[in-house]
Amino acid sequence: MRRRSHPLVFFILVFAAGRVPAAGQTQNATLNASINGLARLSVSSAAISFPDADPDTVPNIQATPGPILLTAKARTSPNGAVTLTVQASDHLRSGINTIPASNITWVANGTGFSNGTLSAATAQIVAAWTGPGVHTGTQTFFFKNLWSYATGTYTLTMTYTLSAA
């Protein structure tokens, strides 16, 4: 009498042998792999600053410490839209004094990335892609330097959102 092997053990043995046995028994093995949607975003710097400068000599101040490196990882359907946006929490604010967030602009590098202007009202597109993958790019920020600003230390927070549909 032939002894019946457990299907999983037999499956492993088949692969270990590297060939199909000459004789055997038909069995089905079901492999389930769950691949769910996932989005992950990393930003190289948690803070940027624009140092004071003479508006006549530096009309647009570049942020320090330089370009921000953005890494977006997304797992989505083959044609799923993957979008990276940024929105300011408010205008630049120093006490009662404000400077429009739109006076901050950026120049982007990287596939799918685009240049833009910051907004406190609407999330602005930083990058867009189709399908799953890992994408990297940089943003270099500039601050429009005007004589009309009241003195102060102005702050806001930029929130990035990576969405994978």
Add this chain to the structure above:
Amino acid sequence: MKKAVWSGAVAAAVLLLGSTPVFAQQTANAAVAVTASVNAKAKLSLGLAAVNFADADPDVVTVYTSAPIAVDVKARTTNGGNVTLTVLANGNLVSGATDFIAIGTLTWAASGSGFVATGANNQTTAQTLGLWSGSGNVSGSHTLSLPNLWSYNTGTYTVTLNYTLTAP
């Protein structure tokens, strides 16, 4: 004897891997703090570095008048802070050791937002030529005038006017 068909089972598993699952919207967030420093500054530029009044007959030219001096004022200050432009002479108009024309006779007319329309120079107290509130840049002109009197001793009279822009 039955032949095993494991290759078919493996193919099915591969198909399962490649099938399209239903993806829910996924999001990830990150925050970056932004700081912009705006410090106090004042910048003043004058269109002319020197003004000359050519000699003239007092009966024909009763008042020497300069060409307008362009004045550009740029200031960064606190919200509502006073920005002040003053002018102070270093003395009377003098020629040699003893001859002079009183500096108070050298008057001005100014135009432009925030500029004091008329005034007279002074060697002891800085005179306000312009006054503004808050940050910004303005432009105006400053024209100097001196009466041309028969009473003046001959000579070449000079004075230096010092302009000072203050933004707290």
